[in-house]
Amino acid sequence: MARAIALVGFDADDTLWHSETYFHEAxxxxxxxxxxxxxxxxxxVHDRLLATERENIKLFGYGAKGMTLSMIETAIALSGERISAADLHRIVGLGKSILQHPVELLPGVRAAVEAVAATHRVVLITKGDLFHQERKVAASGLADLFQRIEIVSEKDEKSxxxxxxxFDVTPGAFxxxxxxxxxxxxxxxxLGGWGIHVPYPLVWALDRAEIDPAHPRFASVPNAGAVPAVLAGWDA
Known part of the structure; x- marks a missing residue:
């Protein structure tokens, strides 16, 4: 049966497994x-750190390492360079703890990806630190379900x-x-493609946007388990 959707992409952090929770705690x-x-x-403090992170993304990219450097820079500035080496060491430890956090799949994720992979070509598309993302993908146990794993510096129209x-697909088939x-x-x-939003309770301030829920190629679902049904409806 010919399908309207030929290729499905899945985000990783906070779509397949928990991530922002660890950044929030840090x-x-x-x-x-x-x-x-x-x-x-x-x-x-929150606004100062956010402003530093926004400025540093262009230098460090996304992920725990860039966040850690931004925390160190912000702490030095806010303390008037009085912050101790011991406290700077604690901040470095916060970054390390994020890089070492366990990979905990969100409920229903594996079954949902398996169901989609049974009917469509699927790819994983994530941004962030290369080493960290590779480790999480490997630890997730999901890598074998994807035809390709893309770790990009930015998820924008160009990417x-x-x-x-x-993949030789039109935007309307993605x-x-x-x-x-x-x-x-x-x-x-x-670009003319389709989007399924699976909300996560926490959203990083620099990653927030609001899409018109009435958009004809957009759907918002409560969890990953609802994704296959949405795709089936669009295919039909």
Whole structure:
């Protein structure tokens, strides 16, 4: 049977397994460390760290390593260079803890990916630190379900367009599944593809966007288990 959707992409972090939870916990601990030097209520620690991360993405890219360097830079600036070597060491430890966190699949993920892989070509498309993402993919036990695993520096229209060309599919024959409306869904819709949003309770501030729920090629589902049914409806 000919299908409208020929290729399906899955995001990794916070779509297939937990990730932002660990970053969120690290940010909270970072604020406790910096709180030994400044008044958290007045210093705007969260906003200062976010601004530093936004500026540093172009240098360090996404992921725990870039976040750790941004935390160190922010802590030094906020403390007026008074922060101790011991506390800087604690911040480095926060980054290491994220890089070593266990890979815990979200409920129903394996069954959902298996169901989609039984009827479509599937690829995994994720951004972030290369070593960290490779380790998580290997530990997930899902690698064998994907025809290709793409770890990119940015998930934008250019990256998706390259994927379409390499797989010889039109944008209208591609659907992307992910938790980030900004990087997983919006670029694909802009190119003419389809997007399935699977929300995660926590969303990084720099990865937020809002897509019109009435968009004809967009669907939002409560969990990964609902993805195969959406694709079946679009195929029909």
């Amino acid at each position: 940010h909270a601990e970072f604020e406790r460390i910096v709180g030994g030097y400044v008044d958290l209520a007045d210093a705007g 998706y367009a390259r994927l379409f060309k390499e 659907a992307m599944v992910g938790n980030s409306q900004k990087s997983d869904i919006a670029p694909v819709l802009a």
